[in-house]
Structures are given as C-alpha cells and as structure tokens.
Amino acid sequence: xxxxxxxxxxxxxxxxxxxxxxxxxxxxxxxxxxxxxxxxxxxxxxxxxxxxxxxxxxxxxxxxxxxxxxxxxxxxxxxxxxxxxxxxxxxxxxxxxxxxxxxxxxxxxxxxxxxxxxxxxxxxxxxxxxxxxxxxxxxxxxxxxxxxxxxxxxxxxxxxxxxxxxxxxxxxxxxxxxxxxxxxxxxxxxxxxxxxxxxxxxxxxxxxxxxxxxxxxxxxxxxxxxxxxxxxxxxxxxxxxxxxxxxxxxxxxxxxxxxxxxxxxxxxxxxxxxxxxxxxxxxxxxxxxxxxxxxxxxxxxxxxxxxxxxxxxxxxxxxxxxxxxxxxxxxxxxxxxxxxxxxxxxxxxxxxxxxxxxxxxxxxxxxxxxxxxxxxxxxxxxxxxxxxx
Numbered sequence: 001x002x003x004x005x006x007x008x009x010x011x012x013x014x015x016x017x018x019x020x021x022x023x024x025x026x027x028x029x030x031x032x033x034x035x036x037x038x039x040x041x042x043x044x045x046x047x048x049x050x051x052x053x054x055x056x057x058x059x060x061x062x063x064x065x066x067x068x069x070x071x072x073x074x075x076x077x078x079x080x081x082x083x084x085x086x087x088x089x090x091x092x093x094x095x096x097x098x099x100x101x102x103x104x105x106x107x108x109x110x111x112x113x114x115x116x117x118x119x120x121x122x123x124x125x126x127x128x129x130x131x132x133x134x135x136x137x138x139x140x141x142x143x144x145x146x147x148x149x150x151x152x153x154x155x156x157x158x159x160x161x162x163x164x165x166x167x168x169x170x171x172x173x174x175x176x177x178x179x180x181x182x183x184x185x186x187x188x189x190x191x192x193x194x195x196x197x198x199x200x201x202x203x204x205x206x207x208x209x210x211x212x213x214x215x216x217x218x219x220x221x222x223x224x225x226x227x228x229x230x231x232x233x234x235x236x237x238x239x240x241x242x243x244x245x246x247x248x249x250x251x252x253x254x255x256x257x258x259x260x261x262x263x264x265x266x267x268x269x270x271x272x273x274x275x276x277x278x279x280x281x282x283x284x285x286x287x288x289x290x291x292x293x294x295x296x297x298x299x300x301x302x303x304x305x306x307x308x309x310x311x312x313x314x315x316x317x318x319x320x321x322x323x324x325x326x327x328x329x330x331x332x333x334x335x336x337x338x339x340x341x342x343x344x345x346x347x348x349x350x351x352x353x354x355x356x357x358x359x360x361x362x363x364x365x366x367x368x369x370x371x372x373x374x375x376x377x378x379x380x381x382x383x384x385x386x387x388x389x
Contacts, residue, residue: 294310
C-alpha cells in the first residue's frame with residue numbers, strides 16, 4: 001500500500017499562525033547539541049545530531065529505561081533484592097572506578113535503591129549490580145539494551161556495557177538517539193520517571209567514621225530551570241562533558257542534549273542557556289483539541305468504507321515567539337487504505353505541519369471509532385470490484 005498524503009489547503013488558510021521565516025538563532029559552545037519539543041514533535045535545534053559520540057554515563061539512561069520497562073511489565077519488582085558480588089565490588093570500588101554508590105561486597109540491595117544510585121549519583125557499581133541482577137551477566141544485559149535500542153528506533157547506537165565506561169569504541173550513540181531514549185522514558189514509564197529522576201540527593205553507605213554518605217543529584221538544571229526533572233550527565237576524557245536533560249513548563253516538555261564540552265562548569269552554563277532558550281524563544285500555538293476530527297482515511301475490507309481521524313490529545317505547533325502573521329501547511333499522511341479491523345483510538349495516521357525553514361512537525365492521529373471486518377458477501381464484492389477495477 002502506498003502512503004496517502006492529503007494536503008489541507010482550506011485548513012492551512014483558515015488557520016492563521018505566526019510565520020517562521022527563520023528559526024530563532026542560538027549559539028552554543030557544545031560541538032554536539034539537539035533539542036526537541038515533545039508537545040509538538042518539533043526539532044528546535046540540531047548541531048551534529050547524528051555524529052557518533054561516546055555517551056559516558058548517559059548510557060545509564062538505557063540501563064534505567066530498560067529496568068523501568070521490565071518493572072512496568074511485571075517482569076521485575078522494585079523490591080527485588082540484588083546481591084553485590086565481591087568480584088563486581090572489586091572492579092567498581094575506589095577512585096579508579098569513577099562515580100560510585102558506595103556499595104559493599106555481599107550486600108543485599110533492592111532494585112529501588114540501585115535505581116536511585118544510578119539516576120541520582122551515577123553509580124557505576126550500581127549499574128553493573130543491577131545489570132547482573134536482571135540478566136545474570138553484564139554482557140547479557142547489554143544485549144537486552146541493544147534490543148531495546150532497536151525497538152525504540154535508535155539507529156546509530158550500540159551498548160557494550162551498562163554504565164558507559166570506555167570500551168574502545170564498542171559503546172556509542174548520537175544526540176538524536178539520546179533524545180529518543182529520553183522521550184521513551186518520559187512517555188512510556190511516566191510514573192517511574194517522576195519517582196526517580198528529580199530527586200535532589202541520595203543517601204547510601206557510610207564514611208570511615210560511620211556517618212551516612214549523602215550525594216547530590218548532578219543534573220545541572222535542577223534549581224536553575226523551572227520544571228527541570230531529568231535526566232543524566234556524562235563525563236569521560238574521550239567524551240568530554242555531556243548532558244541529556246528535560247523540563248516541562250506550561251504543558252510544553254523539552255528534551256535537550258549537549259556533548260563534548262570542556263568542563264563541568266561549561267556544561268552547567270550551556271545546558272541552562274540552551275533550555276531557557278527553548279522555552280523563551282519558542283511558543284506553543286494550539287492546533288487541534290483532543291477528539292477533534294480533521295479528516296477521514298479509506299478502509300479496506302471493513303464494515304465501513306472510511307474512518308474518521310481525530311487528535312488523541314490537544315495538539316499544538318511550536319513556533320518562534322513574537323513573529324509576524326502568516327499561514328502554515330498542514331497535511332495528513334497514512335498508509336492506506338487502512339486494513340480492518342480498526343480499534344477506536346488506534347494510531348493510523350500522522351498530521352504533518354510545515355512551518356518555514358524548520359523541520360516538519362509530526363503528530364499522531366487516531367481512529368475516531370471502531371471499524372469491524374466486512375462480512376462474507378461484502379468481501380466477495382470487494383474482491384470482485386478489485387479484479388474488474
């Protein structure tokens with residue numbers, strides 16, 4: 001079946017929106033940078049978004065996301081206890097092992113606490129212990145990470161370990177793929193995302209004098225950008241300083257990625273500046289209300305010939321702030337005719353909005369109602385019509 005594209009000239013001329021003659025300018029010291037508005041699907045900024053980079057600890061986003069999925073599907077429990085193998089402790093203990101949760105050999109730790117140790121304090125030890133607890137070995141867990149990356153459409157990523165430790169180039173990703181991963185965590189497991197990602201600090205382990213060890217969250221946006229609630233920093237000598245972050249303001253959620261910066265301070269400055277630009281230089285313009293019908297799709301072998309296409313949620317287009325008035329181009333695209341049966345709310349088409357020189361913004365459209373399969377005689381007639389047609 002060929003994709004169908006319906007251009008709605010009447011809709012575009014009836015809807016007056018600020019023009020986008022040019023995207024709002026932005027400059028960053030980051031060699032790699034990317035920003036997406038999840039509310040509309042708009043790509044607001046892209047600088048070397050498909051360049052392969054070592055993710056460093058940003059790889060832990062996949063470890064966390066995979067654990068979140070397993071928990072949401074009932075395969076893993078937050079209360080499951082995991083044992084810290086002495087061999088794992090020896091490998092990931094001490095200054096040479098980077099960030100640590102301060103686990104102890106033979107210790108029993110819950111999945112919940114390991115996730116806090118990964119998300120909040122970036123514990124390399126916590127990542128490996130969780131990986132071994134879930135899959136038996138870290139290589140087996142890495143295989144599951146790569147399968148998940150494929151499912152998500154991360155086309156330019158590979159994971160060789162659970163924590164992003166340098167492995168001679170086996171582990172790599174791109175800014176675009178990191179944004180895909182961040183979006184999946186936000187949208188597929190929202191309750192777990194909220195529970196773990198915006199914690200200010202985490203306490204685990206004790207000093208030599210017996211005092212509890214409390215470590216702060218390394219997210220450079222927390223306390224600096226309103227609505228910031230995730231995700232993960234990363235740093236190695238080869239990768240430089242990187243960060244994948246998210247924040248939500250007035251219903252708009254942005255995902256940003258920067259990589260290859262020279263220092264922790266520069267990462268804080270560039271991340272804060274970047275996210276503030278995303279919220280201040282752009283705005284959301286309402287386009288469709290939830291349940292609003294925009295078009296119909298042809299149906300194959302159904303008890304109806306067409307099905308209405310509606311917005312599954314309030315849909316907005318992202319446009320620059322304070323620009324002159326003009327029109328936009330709106331079209332509906334789907335692979336059709338759509339084969340019955342079709343469930344109400346099933347994603348069967350996309351609304352593609354083009355605004356000036358920015359990348360097209362793509363939003364889902366769903367079936368307005370259920371469409372059953374055609375009866376026996378209707379199928380015979382449809383087949384006959386196809387033969388003589």
